[in-house]
Amino acid sequence: MSETTVAGLTTEEMIVNVGPQHPSTHGVLRFVVTLDGERVNECVSHIGYLHSSLEKIAETLRYEQYITNTDRFDYLNGLGNELCYVQAVEKLLGIEPPLRTRFIRTVMAELKRISSHLVYLGCYGNDIGAVTIFLHAFRERELLMDIFEAVTGGRLLYNYLRIGGLRNDLPTGFGDQVHRFLDHFPRRLTEMTDLLTENRIFIGRTRGVGMLTAEQALSYGVTGPSLRGCGVPYDLRKLRPYAAYDQVEFDIPTFPEGDCLSRHLVRMEEMRQSLRIVRQLLDKMPDGEIQAEVPRRLRPEAGEVYERVESPRGELGCYLVSDGSDKPYRMHWRGPSFYNLQVLPEMVRGGLVADFIATLGSLDPVAPDIDR
Amino acid sequence: MANTVVKTILDVIRVWAENLARHWGIPPVFVSILAWIAAFVFVIVLVLLMVLLAVYLERKVSGYIQSRLGPMRVGPIGLFQTPMDALKILTKEDIVPRDADKIMHTIGPVFFFVVAVAGYVVIPWDRGAIAARVVDLNIGVLLVMALSSLGLLGIMVGGWGSNNKWSLLGAMRAVAQMISYEVALLLAIVCVVMQAGSLSLAAITADQGGSLLQWNILRWWMWPALLLYVIASAAESKRIPFDIPEAESELVSGYHTEYSGMKFGFFFLGEYAHLFVIALIGTILFLGGWQSPLPGSIADFVPGFIWLMAKALAIIIITMWVRWTLPRLRVDQLMQFAWKGLVPLGFVAILVTGLAVALGLGGGGI
Amino acid sequence: MWGYVRDIWQGAKSIVVGHIVTFRNFWRPKITDRYPHSDAGKNWRPGPGYRGGFALLKSDEEDRELRCTACMSCARACPVGCIHIEGEGKGKERHPVSFYIDMGLCVYCHQCVEACPKDALTMTDEYEISGTSRAVLVRNLEELVAAGEGRTEVSRVV
Numbered sequence: 021m022s023e024t025t026v027a028g029l030t031t032e033e034m035i036v037n038v039g040p041q042h043p044s045t046h047g048v049l050r051f052v053v054t055l056d057g058e059r060v061n062e063c064v065s066h067i068g069y070l071h072s073s074l075e076k077i078a079e080t081l082r083y084e085q086y087i088t089n090t091d092r093f094d095y096l097n098g099l100g101n102e103l104c105y106v107q108a109v110e111k112l113l114g115i116e117p118p119l120r121t122r123f124i125r126t127v128m129a130e131l132k133r134i135s136s137h138l139v140y141l142g143c144y145g146n147d148i149g150a151v152t153i154f155l156h157a158f159r160e161r162e163l164l165m166d167i168f169e170a171v172t173g174g175r176l177l178y179n180y181l182r183i184g185g186l187r188n189d190l191p192t193g194f195g196d197q198v199h200r201f202l203d204h205f206p207r208r209l210t211e212m213t214d215l216l217t218e219n220r221i222f223i224g225r226t227r228g229v230g231m232l233t234a235e236q237a238l239s240y241g242v243t244g245p246s247l248r249g250c251g252v253p254y255d256l257r258k259l260r261p262y263a264a265y266d267q268v269e270f271d272i273p274t275f276p277e278g279d280c281l282s283r284h285l286v287r288m289e290e291m292r293q294s295l296r297i298v299r300q301l302l303d304k305m306p307d308g309e310i311q312a313e314v315p316r317r318l319r320p321e322a323g324e325v326y327e328r329v330e331s332p333r334g335e336l337g338c339y340l341v342s343d344g345s346d347k348p349y350r351m352h353w354r355g356p357s358f359y360n361l362q363v364l365p366e367m368v369r370g371g372l373v374a375d376f377i378a379t380l381g382s383l384d385p386v387a388p389d390i391d392r
Numbered sequence: 393m394a395n396t397v398v399k400t401i402l403d404v405i406r407v408w409a410e411n412l413a414r415h416w417g418i419p420p421v422f423v424s425i426l427a428w429i430a431a432f433v434f435v436i437v438l439v440l441l442m443v444l445l446a447v448y449l450e451r452k453v454s455g456y457i458q459s460r461l462g463p464m465r466v467g468p469i470g471l472f473q474t475p476m477d478a479l480k481i482l483t484k485e486d487i488v489p490r491d492a493d494k495i496m497h498t499i500g501p502v503f504f505f506v507v508a509v510a511g512y513v514v515i516p517w518d519r520g521a522i523a524a525r526v527v528d529l530n531i532g533v534l535l536v537m538a539l540s541s542l543g544l545l546g547i548m549v550g551g552w553g554s555n556n557k558w559s560l561l562g563a564m565r566a567v568a569q570m571i572s573y574e575v576a577l578l579l580a581i582v583c584v585v586m587q588a589g590s591l592s593l594a595a596i597t598a599d600q601g602g603s604l605l606q607w608n609i610l611r612w613w614m615w616p617a618l619l620l621y622v623i624a625s626a627a628e629s630k631r632i633p634f635d636i637p638e639a640e641s642e643l644v645s646g647y648h649t650e651y652s653g654m655k656f657g658f659f660f661l662g663e664y665a666h667l668f669v670i671a672l673i674g675t676i677l678f679l680g681g682w683q684s685p686l687p688g689s690i691a692d693f694v695p696g697f698i699w700l701m702a703k704a705l706a707i708i709i710i711t712m713w714v715r716w717t718l719p720r721l722r723v724d725q726l727m728q729f730a731w732k733g734l735v736p737l738g739f740v741a742i743l744v745t746g747l748a749v750a751l752g753l754g755g756g757g758i
Numbered sequence: 759m760w761g762y763v764r765d766i767w768q769g770a771k772s773i774v775v776g777h778i779v780t781f782r783n784f785w786r787p788k789i790t791d792r793y794p795h796s797d798a799g800k801n802w803r804p805g806p807g808y809r810g811g812f813a814l815l816k817s818d819e820e821d822r823e824l825r826c827t828a829c830m831s832c833a834r835a836c837p838v839g840c841i842h843i844e845g846e847g848k849g850k851e852r853h854p855v856s857f858y859i860d861m862g863l864c865v866y867c868h869q870c871v872e873a874c875p876k877d878a879l880t881m882t883d884e885y886e887i888s889g890t891s892r893a894v895l896v897r898n899l900e901e902l903v904a905a906g907e908g909r910t911e912v913s914r915v916v
Contacts, residue, residue: 034557036557036558036561042644043640043641043644044641044642055561058561058565058723058724081837084869085835085836085837085869086837087867088837088865088867088869089837145719146641147641148641148719148720149632149633149635149639149640149641149718149719149720150632150717150718150719150720151454151458151632151716152454152457152458152716152717152780152783154458155458155459155460156458156459156783159459159789162789169804169805169807169808170805170807170915171915172807172915173805173807173808173809173868173881173913173915174809174866177865177866177867179867179868179869187868187872187915188807188914188915191805191807191915191916192916211779211782214772214775214776214778214779215717215776215779215780216719216776218772218775219718219719219772219773219776220765220768220769220770220772220773221633221718221719221720221721221769221773222719224721224722224725225719225720225721225722225725372722372723372724373561373642373643373723374636374639374642374720374722374723375722376642377641377642453784455788456783456784456788457780457783457784458783459783459786459788459789459790460788460789460790461788461790461792464792465792713777713780713781714777716780717773717776717777717779717780718773718776
């Protein structure tokens with residue numbers, strides 16, 4: 021490179037390890053980054069530190085036993101993962117869950133999306149250097165955690181969805197609790213927007229940084245807010261409505277620039293849309309059964325199924341092969357973080373070290389979701 | 393009044409000490425040397441206490457801003473947390489990386505700390521008494537600035553000697569940043585010096601005497617310099633939004649990544665000592681130093697060094713407020729901001745101050 | 759030129775707004791709690807659906823102590839296999855002689871409680887389950903029965 025030579029002096033490239041022990045790798049990730057001074061020349065990601073063999077475990081567990089494991093790979097989207105898995109098994113068995121169940125599942129998935137985006141917001145602020153937003157975001161997330169705890173008994177690992185139904189119906193006072201949150205949260209969201217999103221330094225750090233074109237994104241299989249941040253309105257909730265998404269009105273926020281700022285703005289707007297969805301669903305919540313008729317032993321016919329949902333990070337897919345026994349023959353997860361991370365070297369090449377961190381954070385990867 | 397009381401007490405002590413020395417047959421030269429050492433020890437102890445207080449305040453302020461309580465366990469409302477942490481840091485294992493340059497690795501933090509504390513010798517704590525200052529230099533402000541840029545050497549030596557790439561990157565960033573902002577900081581100080589007509593910190597304080605309205609912060613022609621000083625001193629103390637040498641989320645910990653135990657403690661304490669000296673200089677330059685806001689009133693009963701430290705603490709709390717609000721700048725933005733924003737602003741400030749002084753608004757003149 | 763000035767103005771404004779936000783938060787009530795020391799922390803109990811430690815419930819029937827019939831439903835339902843039971847007796851006489859739950863293995867999924875046909879096993883609101891060795895984390899029959907003292911309902915969200 022021409023920049024390495026200044027008046028006959030040559031500098032060496034420096035290879036640094038970002039991770040596995042690094043403050044902003046969102047779990048245990050490792051990148052080998054080649055630096056020319058502050059400039060990033062090459063970035064190679066090394067994954068697998070959090071591989072927990074969840075796909076192999078599925079082959080040893082009965083269908084209904086596996087649900088609790090789905091909470092554990094993308095731990096910020098536990099209920100969404102459960103939704104994906106449960107829908108896949110239901111598809112395999114040909115079971116249709118009752119309407120109320122579908123509504124409740126959707127409400128929980130959307131609340132979980134808000135909570136996941138709040139974690140993103142806090143961590144991203146932390147990556148950029150604004151530490152306070154981290155605790156403000158987690159403070160609001162705590163209210164959601166209380167809601168999840170009241171409904172499912174767990175704060176992070178829920179094991180709430182069941183094949184063809186739910187573990188239990190909504191607790192008394194659920195509507196009030198969620199409505200309190202819905203009334204309270206938009207104010208705090210505005211406050212957090214004031215604190216971080218509109219800050220001139222934040223905009224300076226993210227605008228034009230980590231550029232991703234729509235073509236690149238599509239060719240690498242990037243999905244979710246990272247893709248919508250390139251102006252592609254690809255959202256499975258709209259394109260292929262599952263659960264109760266066909267019952268509600270909402271918009272898919274897209275921003276065309278493809279930089280860190282537009283990815284950030286997509287997530288901020290998605291939180292508002294999720295609030296809108298939850299409000300509509302609560303108003304329309306039907307009464308009735310929550311559990312469909314399910315055989316005592318789940319033995320799907322031999323066959324295969326692929327089910328996908330929109331997780332906060334993108335398209336989450338669950339591929340199941342049944343050989344007719346009560347355990348899956350093979351299972352595969354399409355973790356959105358894994359696919360989104362692949363495009364990182366393209367985005368950070370030529371940027372600065374600080375841009376590398378900002379870009380990594382804007383992809384919102386969850387390390388166990390990459391490795392599974 | 394109170395000041396004279398304090399002064400009288402100190403005089404009595406001094407006379408007593410001198411008599412004692414004469415009784416023991418110690419020559420008066422040693423007495424004055426001992427007095428110097430005593431004053432220096434007084435300053436060091438004061439500084440360390442203030443540093444501990446500043447660290448405690450930092451934790452409390454950040455906690456309160458973040459809806460937390462901050463330290464609460466050790467002592468009433470967690471007051472003993474920072475002394476305990478200082479003790480803990482003293483007892484921790486001192487780890488030197490195998491491939492580090494051991495001498496440089498040791499010298500770096502010590503040098504940084506010594507230089508950061510050395511700046512205190514020229515601070516005028518009070519009017520004329522024994523604690524006024526350790527040495528009265530007529531180039532006091534210049535010395536402080538020179539020492540604070542010398543601290544860079546400690547950072548660079550430590551960052552290089554650690555044999556860690558993150559440390560090296562952090563140290564390089566620190567040097568680039570400090571050199572750039574030193575320029576802006578000096579331009580701001582030049583304005584004050586033009587106003588006071590002296591480089592001596594005591595003279596600068598005296599220039600703002602008389603009443604509250606004489607403080608540089610309330611002289612409108614000093615406002616560009618004030619703005620410049622606020623921004624540049626925040627960068628000088630390496631705090632968010634200018635904390636790129638440490639940049640926790642990027643460089644792990646920057647130049648002190650490889651430090652542990654007391655060597656880390658030296659960096660840590662040195663940083664707060666430096667922060668405090670910058671706040672003290674800011675107080676002297678713009679807030680009237682040790683002078684009470686209402687001379688001739690009851691406020692005079694509070695000794696001058698209390699006023700000085702109270703004002704400096706107020707400045708420190710404001711820098712904490714800034715630190716826990718803003719994101720961090722990027723390294724190129726930081727340099728751009730220094731050279732394209734602050735240095736031109738410095739020239740504007742000098743122009744404005746110069747005009748005011750020339751028109752007779754200012755006090756001392758050149 | 760005008761754009762430059764406006765940029766500075768907006769930048770300064772956004773920074774001031776940020777400081778107002780943090781200033782306001784400085785005075786808000788704090789949400790953290792001095793957990794074991796404060797009254798609220800000491801008295802806090804989780805909701806009825808909380809999934810914490812385990813307990814075996816006492817039977818209402820005269821001739822048996824526990825509801826558990828050592829039918830192994832819970833052990834079969836457990837995804838990690840952390841429940842080990844040995845039963846004794848036939849038919850109505852059947853009862854557990856040893857009942858181990860390894861809390862170090864347990865994933866707190868609640869599936870054992872749901873699988874139990876007799877509502878004999880429950881999760882409790884015990885949440886301080888840490889121990890200093892792995893052996894401490896294995897709950898035996900006596901501990902489980904003691905934990906269920908006075909309890910009649912299984913854990914369930916209501």
